[in-house]
Amino acid sequence: MTAPVSHRSADEIGRTEQGPRPLPELGEQRPSADLSTVDTTIANGLRVIAVRRASVPMVEVRLRIPFADPAASSVGSQHSAWAEVLANTILTGTATRDRIAIDTELALVGSELDAVVDPERLSISGSVLATGLDTVLDVIRDVLTGATYPADEVDRERDRLVERIALARSQPNVIAREALQKHLYGDHPFAKEMPEAEEVARVSREEVVALHAKAVLPRGSVLVLVGDVDPDAVIGTVESVLAGWTGEGTAVTISPLPPVTPGDVVLVHRPGAVQSQIRLAGRAVQRTDPKYPALQLANLVYGGFFSSRLVENIREDKGYTYSARSHPEFTIHGATLLIDADTASDVTAAALLETRYELARLGLVPPTESEVDVARSYAIGTLLTTTSSQSGLASFLVNLVALGLGIDWLVAHPQRLQAVTPEQVAAAALEFFAPGNFTGVLVGDAELLKPKLAALGGVSFQ
Known part of the structure; x- marks a missing residue:
């Protein structure tokens, strides 16, 4: 008779008779190899960046096209609704290709394209076998210069959007995000990441066509190509293929955001909610700021990865939440430090208290040298891992370019992180993570939450 298998716990596996098993040393983190790159602006005003990474x-x-609302100050602007329908239908037909033809041509070269939009930009992205790049560029050319927005496609996608928006607005995370954006930025278009369903329902094909003609412009836009290419040769190909994409003026960039004003957390009532969403925001600095590397490491120590102080406190130790994190958010004009945590209603006040406590503790009990070293290794390792693939490098680079940076910043950043001292991280913690620097929203059932939150203080009730 076979003896039953004995299953050891993770704690038992990690220990010997002499004590815990030692963790292996971290491996050497090598920076990216020299990348063959060309960064230029072609005749129609489009910036093109080509990077050779021939791993596969x-x-x-x-392709990133700045796509902000040019009439942002006008009351009742419908730009976000038009833009959402445009993004969902721009790949559905041209004068020479219908939707099936576009999808078929792309599939034959191992490719697909996707278009998305937000308050800052319209993006068209995809991947392709290197031998099929000319086909993809020609499809993109056809879409940019001749998208027809067939009426049946517009009607179909508009109806789907209405349903998706209605569903999304019932989700706690969406409610919390919209409440935070409104609290921070008021009527600024950046706060309107999703149009109202009724606005989308009113969008006509003619309005979408007009927006394309006015706003889908090469000047101010950027195309990033990363992969098995000869950068010089592919720049010539792009210039030839996209020469017919022209337009008057420059793509519209978003206007500067109002600064984050510290203050109370605003309680947003969500009747019957059994969970609460805590969303805090404070001032940060752009990646070009000399303080940014130290701020990046301070953020990691606070709540930027699984071994952070915030996670150890309210997830591992107290079990208040399954997920908690802090992270910077960048626009072309500035940066914001965000803190997110979802928690059960009965421990919401306690979770908010501990979140603030860890903010204060980061400044008053500065990160140790060990904490800084772990955060540094994580930051460098994550950056190198993320940008080691063609896809990761392309996505990271196009976001950097939108912030006025380029591949030189990416290559040099590991060295900047290596140079940060624990004293610089402590200074960043004291300057940026003080609880009084933050404001935010808390979404939950006010009837359940108000008594404890009122006792805690620093929370206002609508």
Whole structure:
């Protein structure tokens, strides 16, 4: 008779008779190898960045068109609704290709394209076998210069959008995000990441066509190509293929955001909610600021990864939440430090208290040298891992370019992180993580939450 198998716990596996098993040393983190790159602006005003990374015979394509509302100050602007329908229908037909033809041509070269939009930009992205790049560029050209927005496609996608928006607005995370954006930025278009369903329902094909003609412009836009390409040769190909994409003026960038004003957390009532969403926001600095590397490491120590102080406190130790994190958010004009945590209603006040406590403790009990070293290794390792693939490098680079940076910043950043001292991290913690620097929203059932939150203080009730 076979003896029953004995299953050891993780704690038992990690220990010997002499004590815990030692963790292996971290491996050497090597910076990216020299990348063959060309960064230029072609005749129509489009900036093109081509990077050779020939690890696999593929090419990643990222086109970013600034797409902010040019009439942001006008009451009742419908730009976000028009833009959402445009993004969902721009790939559905041209004068020479219908939707099936576009999808078929792309599939034959191992490719697909996707279009998305937000308050800052319209993005078209995809990947393709290196041998099929000319086909993808020609499809993109056809879409940019001749998208027809067939009426039946507009009607179909508009109806789907209405349903998706209605569903999304019932989700706690969406409610919390919209409440935070409104609290921070008021009527600024950046606060309107999703149009109202009724606005989308009113969008006509003619309005979408007009927006394309006015706003889908090469000047101010950027195309990033990363993969098995000769950068010089592919720049010439892009210039030839996209020469017919022209337009008057420059793509519209978003206006500067109002500064984050510290203050109370605003309680947003969600009747019957059994969970609460805590969303805090404070001032940060752009990646070009000399303080940014130290701020990045201070953020990691606070709540930027699984071994952070915040996670150890309210997830591992107290079990208040399954997920908690802090992270920076960048726009072309500034940066914001965000803290997110979802928690059960009965421990919401306690979770908010501990979140603030860890903010204060980061400044008053500065990160140790060991904490800084772990955060540094994580930051460098994550950056190198993320950008080691063609897809990761293309996506990271197109976001950097939008912030006025380029591949030089990416290559040099590990060295900047290596140079940060624990004293600089302590200074960043004291300057940026003080609880009084933050404001935010808390979404939950006010009837359940108000008594404890009132006792805690620093919370206002609508």
